[in-house]
Amino acid sequence: MARLSLVSLEGNFYSCKHCQTHFALADDIISKSFQCRHGKAYLFDKVVNVTLGEKEERNLITGVHTVVDIFCVACGSIVGWKYESACEKAQQYKEGKFILERFKVLGPDGSLYMEPQEPNAAGCDVDDVDLII
Numbered sequence: 849m850a851r852l853s854l855v856s857l858e859g860n861f862y863s864c865k866h867c868q869t870h871f872a873l874a875d876d877i878i879s880k881s882f883q884c885r886h887g888k889a890y891l892f893d894k895v896v897n898v899t900l901g902e903k904e905e906r907n908l909i910t911g912v913h914t915v916v917d918i919f920c921v922a923c924g925s926i927v928g929w930k931y932e933s934a935c936e937k938a939q940q941y942k943e944g945k946f947i948l949e950r951f952k953v954l955g956p957d958g959s960l961y962m963e964p965q966e967p968n969a970a971g972c973d974v975d976d977v978d979l980i981i
């Protein structure tokens with residue numbers, strides 16, 4: 849396997865639950881009020897050690913957004929998405945920002961967040977959900 853040069857973060861950071869690659873600092877969290885299919889998601893100003901997927905349009909609760917999935921650069925697991933652009937002016941603060949799905953990353957204390965299983969979650973046909981206020 850090729851050696852990767854990974855960025856190391858210091859302080860309170862979130863990391864890959866599979867390979868402990870560092871992703872983002874707790875200080876760079878913009879919002880914790882996001883929601884994805886599997887529970888909570890956090891909006892970050894900066895994320896490191898990820899590769900970007902293909903651009904696609906997604907219809908989220910707050911409107912149509914162009915997003916790309918983001919993957920752990922070390923193990924390739926999908927960890928969230930990045931907002932490329934938003935149609936609605938009110939949503940454009942998210943452009944260039946990153947979502948990490950909370951259950952896919954380890955918290956600053958190494959904790960793994962588990963979402964309580966909802967009885968109907970499997971039958972839910974929403975795509976990616978978005979900001980819940």
Ligand SMILES: [Zn+2]
Binds near residue numbers: 920923
């Ligand atoms: Zn990983």
